[in-house]
Amino acid sequence: MGGRSRGDEKVAYDGLRTHCIRCGTCCKNNPPTLHIQDISILKDNIIMYSDLITYRKGEYIYDNINKKLINLDEEIVKIKTKGESRECIFYDAKDKSCKIYESRPIECRMLKCWDNTEFLKFYQKDRVTRFHIIKKDSAMGEIIHEHEKKTSMDNVLKLYYEYKNTKQDKLRKKINSIISYDNAVREFIQQRTGAKKELDFLFGRPVLEILKDLGW
Numbered sequence: 001m002g003g004r005s006r007g008d009e010k011v012a013y014d015g016l017r018t019h020c021i022r023c024g025t026c027c028k029n030n031p032p033t034l035h036i037q038d039i040s041i042l043k044d045n046i047i048m049y050s051d052l053i054t055y056r057k058g059e060y061i062y063d064n065i066n067k068k069l070i071n072l073d074e075e076i077v078k079i080k081t082k083g084e085s086r087e088c089i090f091y092d093a094k095d096k097s098c099k100i101y102e103s104r105p106i107e108c109r110m111l112k113c114w115d116n117t118e119f120l121k122f123y124q125k126d127r128v129t130r131f132h133i134i135k136k137d138s139a140m141g142e143i144i145h146e147h148e149k150k151t152s153m154d155n156v157l158k159l160y161y162e163y164k165n166t167k168q169d170k171l172r173k174k175i176n177s178i179i180s181y182d183n184a185v186r187e188f189i190q191q192r193t194g195a196k197k198e199l200d201f202l203f204g205r206p207v208l209e210i211l212k213d214l215g216w
């Protein structure tokens, strides 16, 4: 991985910022969502599956641009944060640099915190899904597809809110069986392939974790 600092560009600061001054704000607040243009970085193994997390269709995530929670109408794949923070795993806080600077994703190249005009036109276009990275007809692709069908977030959240309003036991059982299936698939893949850090990319966040965030 390259090690050139982000913001090595000449800094011009004449009242209005026109260049990156390496404050690190963008890297500390929301890692990039990947776009089709970033697939080559994955092919070159600069970014690995274990560096990624999938947010599935129907999930609620915080939209850093509009500063509000949004319901995803399509899945997205992002670079992970460090633990519970919002800081990108590739940000070197000590050096104020990006560990993959030369190969950083397109959102990082386009984001100019002093002028987001171009970024706003671009950021919702050509987003990568898991099936841009993993062939749908491969063995893993079929497992992901089946998992998505059985644990779709649209359905899980519908059941959850229905249960919250009615407290019907049959709904609780349905939700628990989806949670069990989700856990079983993750365990199976971990045992068969050794994948662990990759699971958040392959299957998104665990269903139980998502529901716990909502108060399950």
Ligand code: SF4
Pocket (backbone or CB within 6 Å): 006, 026, 027, 030, 031, 032, 079, 088, 089, 090, 091, 092, 097, 098, 099, 100, 101, 104, 105, 108
């Ligand atoms: S990939 Fe690099 S430039 Fe992009 S948010 Fe992470 S640390 Fe910053």
